[in-house]
Amino acid sequence: MEKLIINGNKRLCGEVTISGAKNAAVAILPAALLIDGECTIENVPHISDINMYIEILRSLGAKINWIDTNTLTIDSRNIEYSDSTIELTRKFRASYYLIGALLSRLGSAHVGLPGGCNLGDRPIDQHIKGFEALGAEVVVKDGNIYAKSKKLIGTNVYMDIVSVGATINVMLSAVLANGTTTIENAAKEPHIVDVANFLNTMGANIKGAGTDIIKIKGVKKLHGDTTYSVVPDQIEAGTFMLAAMATKGDITIKNCISKHLESVSAKIIEMGGIIEDYNDSVRVICNKRPKKANIKTLPYPGFPTDLQPQIGVVLSLAEGTSIVNESIWDSRFQYTYELNKMGANITPQGKTAIFEGVEKLSAAPIAATDLRAGAALLIAACAAEGTSELSNLQHIDRGYENIEEKFRNLGADIRRVTI
Ligand code: EPU
Numbered sequence: 001m002e003k004l005i006i007n008g009n010k011r012l013c014g015e016v017t018i019s020g021a022k023n024a025a026v027a028i029l030p031a032a033l034l035i036d037g038e039c040t041i042e043n044v045p046h047i048s049d050i051n052m053y054i055e056i057l058r059s060l061g062a063k064i065n066w067i068d069t070n071t072l073t074i075d076s077r078n079i080e081y082s083d084s085t086i087e088l089t090r091k092f093r094a095s096y097y098l099i100g101a102l103l104s105r106l107g108s109a110h111v112g113l114p115g116g117c118n119l120g121d122r123p124i125d126q127h128i129k130g131f132e133a134l135g136a137e138v139v140v141k142d143g144n145i146y147a148k149s150k151k152l153i154g155t156n157v158y159m160d161i162v163s164v165g166a167t168i169n170v171m172l173s174a175v176l177a178n179g180t181t182t183i184e185n186a187a188k189e190p191h192i193v194d195v196a197n198f199l200n201t202m203g204a205n206i207k208g209a210g211t212d213i214i215k216i217k218g219v220k221k222l223h224g225d226t227t228y229s230v231v232p233d234q235i236e237a238g239t240f241m242l243a244a245m246a247t248k249g250d251i252t253i254k255n256c257i258s259k260h261l262e263s264v265s266a267k268i269i270e271m272g273g274i275i276e277d278y279n280d281s282v283r284v285i286c287n288k289r290p291k292k293a294n295i296k297t298l299p300y301p302g303f304p305t306d307l308q309p310q311i312g313v314v315l316s317l318a319e320g321t322s323i324v325n326e327s328i329w330d331s332r333f334q335y336t337y338e339l340n341k342m343g344a345n346i347t348p349q350g351k352t353a354i355f356e357g358v359e360k361l362s363a364a365p366i367a368a369t370d371l372r373a374g375a376a377l378l379i380a381a382c383a384a385e386g387t388s389e390l391s392n393l394q395h396i397d398r399g400y401e402n403i404e405e406k407f408r409n410l411g412a413d414i415r416r417v418t419i
Contacts, residue, residue, distance in 0.1 A: 004390040004404065006381035007413035008363055012249035014410045018237045018256045019045040019401040020070065020230030024191035026094035027168045028198045028230060029053040029074070030101040033062065034175055035202050037224020038075040044230055045401040046070065048394070052092050059085045060102075075224075079105060086112050086144070092398075096124055096165055099147050100172030103136055108148035113140070130157045130170035134177055154179030154218050162187050162299040167214070168195050174216040175204045183214040189300040190260045194231040201228050234260040235306045235372070236400060237282070241265075242310040243379045243410075244284035245273050246317060251410060252283040263303045267293050267311060271318060292320030292357060297327050309335045309376035316344035317383065318357040326351045335373035338366040342384050360385055368392040371399045378403070382412045 020043035089095035090112030102109035136149035174181035196209030237256035276283040305328040333348035363386030368374030374396035381388035
């Protein structure tokens, strides 16, 4: 087992460069299955979720090569279903994108019900509703999803819930369908725009991504021989912005799109931080104890649920009482129990938590309960007095590239040990 040993009480200062977006890349890799050819994808983060996707695509016959640290080529000319794929798909949540991609490319898909972070109930009824509307037959049985269709036909799909995954999945299934599909009440996250841009670069006809109505005109095939670069990770950028706030630091976050982070910048300003916005980089300076703020997580452009634990660390150290309302996931306050071990005063009550700000946190043995909780606890340990030990690193490694190195370059004192 590995742990991070973190000597805290550090002001994080300096520059950090953001990697490609995990949640875009885990959709773009399966989207490459739609291409009858080879494509090159740049700015792919080196994280375990991507390694997992590569293993899955290889099990289907795709040829994948890393040509430098963050660039890979995918050749999907000879794709075939394989039994070894199913067990792999159970291991992580984003494998649900294989259903849309394989339905589109092979006319059938068999995927193990997705695992992933433990954030409470994670239904995929809206994905299934979309596939069925396009004419697929979908059966959920014994922890497996079977979907098949002779030919998918474009149609209108109204999403009852704003869902990132369902929006992308229906987009994947509609790209090669006959006719036009309209997704209404679509999610608008930057990674949805990124997946649409990737598919359009390869010859798809998708309009409206980034708004709540997306129109996908089916095309006969997607071509390869094209290069695409994954959008910078909005959540990684937000994580470092909030690390500056929690440690009273001064961090310049490079290779990010500040427009994607407006809800976070607004809260940082409300808490007394200073933002310098340079469009493709953001500097966050915090000179004094942050002030309280209330947060409600919402789909984009609202405050992202994936930054709720990280801002929770700032609020646990803020002056005054803050209320956080989590409207996306049922179990996203597990990290508060870990933070309380460090001296925070947080009372979670269902989907709301009350943060009574304390002046300082102190070191404790803590465990990442999910990916973003892990990032939040790492920030907390950098701010806290004393030496903390952070375990369950597999959650963090799923989604953050070179996280220790990036924190270390900002002045954190961290080492990874195997015990
Ligand atoms: N929902 C349904 N039915 C569905 C789909 C979703 O009821 O068919 C509900 C969910 O239970 C949830 C809400 O709708 O309450 C939103 O879920 P969404 O489908 O948007 O989430 P997701 O696609 O499964 C992605 C990210 C998550 C991120 C959410 C919300 C990926 C691979 N995952 O999940 O990222 O929290 O969107 O923004 O893109 C993370 O990166 O740490 C992470 C958990």
